[in-house]
Amino acid sequence: MLNRPPMTGLSYRVSAGYRVVSALCLTAVALAACSTTQSVKPDRDAVRNTKTFSGEPPVNWSQPLRNAHRVTLAVAGKALGFVIPMPAAGSLIRAGGVPPNQIRLTAGPVWVSGPEVALTFNRGGVTILVGHATYTNPGRTFRTELAAIKVGRAVIRSVNDEPALIIQPRTDYAKSNPAFVEFDLHGLDIQVISTRLGTSLLRAIAETIKG
Amino acid sequence: MMKLRSPNETTRLKDVSGRPGHRRRGLLSAAATMLATAACCLGTAGLAAAASGTGHPAAPRHVATLGRASASCGGTHQNVMAYDNSGSGYFGNFAQVYVNTSSTIDSLHTFIFRSLFVYNYAQTSNVEFGWTAHNSVYSNAVPYSEYMVASTTQPPNFFGSQYPLNNGTHYRFRIENVGNIGIFRYYFEGQNTPIGYSPTMSFNSGYAVTNSEHYNTCDTLYTDMTGLQDMISNDTWFSYSKIARWCNSTTDWYLHDDTSSSDIYVNQTPDNWGGLGGC
Numbered sequence A: 001m002l003n004r005p006p007m008t009g010l011s012y013r014v015s016a017g018y019r020v021v022s023a024l025c026l027t028a029v030a031l032a033a034c035s036t037t038q039s040v041k042p043d044r045d046a047v048r049n050t051k052t053f054s055g056e057p058p059v060n061w062s063q064p065l066r067n068a069h070r071v072t073l074a075v076a077g078k079a080l081g082f083v084i085p086m087p088a089a090g091s092l093i094r095a096g097g098v099p100p101n102q103i104r105l106t107a108g109p110v111w112v113s114g115p116e117v118a119l120t121f122n123r124g125g126v127t128i129l130v131g132h133a134t135y136t137n138p139g140r141t142f143r144t145e146l147a148a149i150k151v152g153r154a155v156i157r158s159v160n161d162e163p164a165l166i167i168q169p170r171t172d173y174a175k176s177n178p179a180f181v182e183f184d185l186h187g188l189d190i191q192v193i194s195t196r197l198g199t200s201l202l203r204a205i206a207e208t209i210k211g
Numbered sequence B: 001m002m003k004l005r006s007p008n009e010t011t012r013l014k015d016v017s018g019r020p021g022h023r024r025r026g027l028l029s030a031a032a033t034m035l036a037t038a039a040c041c042l043g044t045a046g047l048a049a050a051a052s053g054t055g056h057p058a059a060p061r062h063v064a065t066l067g068r069a070s071a072s073c074g075g076t077h078q079n080v081m082a083y084d085n086s087g088s089g090y091f092g093n094f095a096q097v098y099v100n101t102s103s104t105i106d107s108l109h110t111f112i113f114r115s116l117f118v119y120n121y122a123q124t125s126n127v128e129f130g131w132t133a134h135n136s137v138y139s140n141a142v143p144y145s146e147y148m149v150a151s152t153t154q155p156p157n158f159f160g161s162q163y164p165l166n167n168g169t170h171y172r173f174r175i176e177n178v179g180n181i182g183i184f185r186y187y188f189e190g191q192n193t194p195i196g197y198s199p200t201m202s203f204n205s206g207y208a209v210t211n212s213e214h215y216n217t218c219d220t221l222y223t224d225m226t227g228l229q230d231m232i233s234n235d236t237w238f239s240y241s242k243i244a245r246w247c248n249s250t251t252d253w254y255l256h257d258d259t260s261s262s263d264i265y266v267n268q269t270p271d272n273w274g275g276l277g278g279c
Helices: A009-034 A044-049 A073-080 A138-148 A199-207 B007-014 B021-051 B102-106
Strands: A069-071 A092-094 A102-104 A107-113 A116-121 A126-132 A154-159 A162-167 A179-185 A188-194 B078-084 B092-099 B112-119 B126-133 B142-149 B169-177 B184-188 B207-214 B223-233 B236-239 B243-248 B254-258 B263-267
Touching: A069 A073, A073 A107, A073 A116, A092 A199, A102 A199, A138 A154, A138 A162, A138 A179, A138 B142, A154 A199, A162 A199, A179 A199, A188 A199, B078 B223, B078 B254, B092 B112, B092 B126, B092 B207, B112 B142, B112 B169, B112 B223, B126 B169, B126 B207, B142 B184, B169 B223, B207 B223, B207 B243, B243 B254
Parallel strands: none
Antiparallel strands: A069 A107, A092 A102, A107 A116, A116 A126, A126 A188, A154 A162, A162 A179, A179 A188, B078 B207, B078 B243, B092 B169, B092 B223, B112 B126, B112 B207, B126 B142, B169 B184, B223 B236, B223 B263, B254 B263
C-alpha cells in the first residue's frame, strides 16, 4: 500500500480534471483521425437562422416585367387585343383611417412583355399588371393560390363585389413580398402591387379599376 | 463519471494566493500540465484531421453569414438567368445541369443554386427545380424544389441524401406539367416517377428559364446546362431555339450560349452576347 498524503478536495478536483481533459483529448484525436466525412451534423439553430431559399432577383417595380418594351397605353392595348383598364389616376383615392390613408396616382411608363402589360404609377410606388385571365373561375383560382401559400398572410376578400386575393407585405418566407391584390375584371387578371403601400389602400385603388 | 471542471472551479484554481507554498506549487504544476496537455491535444487533432485527407478545418456552420470570409468578398445576392425567347406558353423545362467540383463546393462561403424555372406570364408565380449546396444541413449538392405564388416566396423542399450528386457531373432535371391541372412534376435523371410535385398552382404554362445564383461574390456562378428543352404541349419537347438573357445582376459573370446544342454556360469571360442587367 502506498503511503500517500491524503488528497484535499481541491487537489482531488485538479487531479480528476486532469484525467477528464486527457480522456477528452484522446477521444478528440481519435475522432479526427477517423473522420472522412465533410458533412455537418444537423445544427437546428443553424437551420432556424439560415436563409436557405432560392431568392428571386429583386424586382424593379418601375419596370417589373423582364424583357419588356416600353410602349404607350394605346399601343399596349392594340398589341394585346383588349382595352387596358386604368385606376382613377389624378384624383385622391382614400382607404379611410386616421391619419388619412390616401394617395393620388401619377401615371408612369407602360411596359409590355409577351402577353402581359405593366402600368406603373408614382415612380414604381404602385404597379398594376394586366393580362388575359388563364382561369374561368376566379374564386376557385384564388382559393387555389391561397392554399399554396404556406408562409404568408393572405385572405380572400372582394373588390367591387368580386372575389380578390389579398396578401399582406413582408409576410412570406423571405419576409420581403410586396402588398398584393389580385382580382378578375371581365376576363382580365389584374394584380395591384406595392412595396410602399398597405393592402387597404391597394384595395381602394383596385376598386377604382372598372374597365 | 468525472465531474467536469466548471468556470467557478477554474477561477478558484487560478486564485491560489494565500495557500501553503508547496501545495500551491503542486496545484499550479498540475494546472499547467493540464493546460499544456489540452493545447497539445488540440494541435494533434488538427494534424490528424489534415492527415486523414479532409485537409481543412471542420466544415463551417451553414448560417447565412454573408461576406464573412475576407474583406474582398461581398454578401450579395446575384443571379444569371436565361430563357427561351422563341415564345412563351411552355408546360415544362429540361436541362442537364452541371454540379460543380468538390473543391469548388468545399470553398463556398454560403449556399448556391443551379435550377430551372417555369414562370407565369405575369412573372409573379413560378415553380423551380434544381440543386443547391452549402444549404441548411447539406454541405454537398442536393436536389431541391421551390415555388412562388403571387410574389410570395415559399419554403424550399430538399430531396436530400436519397439522391446524392457527384461533383463534376451533369444531372438531368425536368419540370413537367401534365394534364393542365396546375401541378408540376419534378423528374430527376431518367426516373419514371417524379421525385416531387409542386402544389396546385394557378397557371399551367409560361416562360422556361435557367438560373445560376449565389449570395456571396466570392462564390462561383459557373454553370453549364446542356440539352435545354421546353415542353410545348402534352409530352412534346423542343430544344430551346432562341436563347436570351432573362436577367444578369452581376458585373463580372457572363451568360454564353451554344444554340447548336441548346446549351448555356456562365463564366467570367466577357462576352457582349449575354449582356448585363434586366433584373
